[in-house]
Amino acid sequence: METDERPGTVLDEQQSWSVLNRCGHGRLAVSVLGKPDIYPINYVADEGVLLMRTNPGTKLAELTVNANVAFEVDEVSDAEAWSVVVTGTARVVESQAEIDRLDKLPLKPWIPTRKYTYVEITPERIHGRHFELGEEPERY
Numbered sequence: 760m761e762t763d764e765r766p767g768t769v770l771d772e773q774q775s776w777s778v779l780n781r782c783g784h785g786r787l788a789v790s791v792l793g794k795p796d797i798y799p800i801n802y803v804a805d806e807g808v809l810l811m812r813t814n815p816g817t818k819l820a821e822l823t824v825n826a827n828v829a830f831e832v833d834e835v836s837d838a839e840a841w842s843v844v845v846t847g848t849a850r851v852v853e854s855q856a857e858i859d860r861l862d863k864l865p866l867k868p869w870i871p872t873r874k875y876t877y878v879e880i881t882p883e884r885i886h887g888r889h890f891e892l893g894e895e896p897e898r899y
Contacts, residue, residue, distance in 0.1 A: 767888045767889060767890040767891075768888065768889050769886070769887070769888060770841070770843070770886070770887035770888060770889055772885055774887060774889075775843045775885045775886065775887035776804065776885070778832060778834055778841045778843045778887055779804045779809065779832060779843055779845070779885075780804045781834060782832040782833075782834055783801050783802065783803065784799065784800065784801045784802070784832070784869075785799075785800060785802060785830055785831055785832035785833075786798065786799055786800070786830070786831050786832075787799075787800050787811070787818070787828060787829075787830050787880075788828060788829040788830070788831070789818070789821040789822060789825065789828055789849075790821075790825055790827070791821045791824045791825050792824075796817070796818075796821060798818050800813075801866070801867075801868075801869050802830075802866070802880075803864050803865060803866040805861075805864055807881075807882070808879050808880060808881050808882070809830060809845065809879070809880040809882070810852075810861060810864065810866060810877055810878070810879055810880075811866070811877070811878050811880070812866055812868060812874035812875070812876065812877055812878075813874055813876050813878055814872065814873070814874050814875070814876060815876070819851070819876060819878070822849045822851070822878060823851065826848045826849050826850060827846075827847075827848060828846070828847060828848065828849045828880060829844060829845065829846045830844070830845040830846075830847075830880055831843065831844045831845075835892075837892070838891065838892055839889065839890065839891060839892060840889070840890045840892055841887060841888070841889050841890070842887060842888050842890075843885065843886070843887035843888075844885075844886055844887070845880065845882045845884070845885050846882070846883055846884045847880050847881050847882040847883040847884070848880070848881050848883065849878050849879065849880050849881075850878070850879055850881070851876060851877070851878055852876075852877035852878070852879055857877075858877060861877050
C-alpha cells in the first residue's frame with residue numbers, strides 16, 4: 760500500500776554523532792526521586808563523550824544524586840530536521856589534568872558567568888532520526 764506519509768528515517772550511530780558534532784546546544788534531562796527536570800545547555804562533543812560546564816546549583820546537585828541522564832539535540836532547517844537522543848551517565852570531571860585539557864576546547868558559557876565545573880556524559884545509547892519537513896497529508 761502506497762502512502763503519502765513520511766515518518767522519518769532512523770540515523771545510525773555515525774550519523775547521530777555527526778548531528779551531535781554540528782550542534783552546540785541541547786536539553787539535559789535528569790531525575791531525582793522520580794521527579795524529572797530538564798535544562799537547556801550548551802555542550803561540545805569530544806572523543807566519544809559530551810561535555811558541558813556548570814556551576815554548583817540544582818543541576819549539579821541532581822547529577823550527583825542520580826548520574827543517569829538523557830540528552831537531546833534538535834537541528835532544524837527550512838526543509839529538514841534531525842533529532843538525536845543520548846542516554847548515559849554523567850560524572851563531574853575532577854582530575855586537574857583532564858580539566859586542563861578540557862579548558863582548551865571551544866566550550867564557553869552562553870551567558871556572562873563563570874562556570875568552572877565540567878560534566879562529562881558518557882553515552883550508553885544513541886538514537887536519532889531525520890525528517891523531511893512538509894505539510895500534513897489530507898486526512899480523508
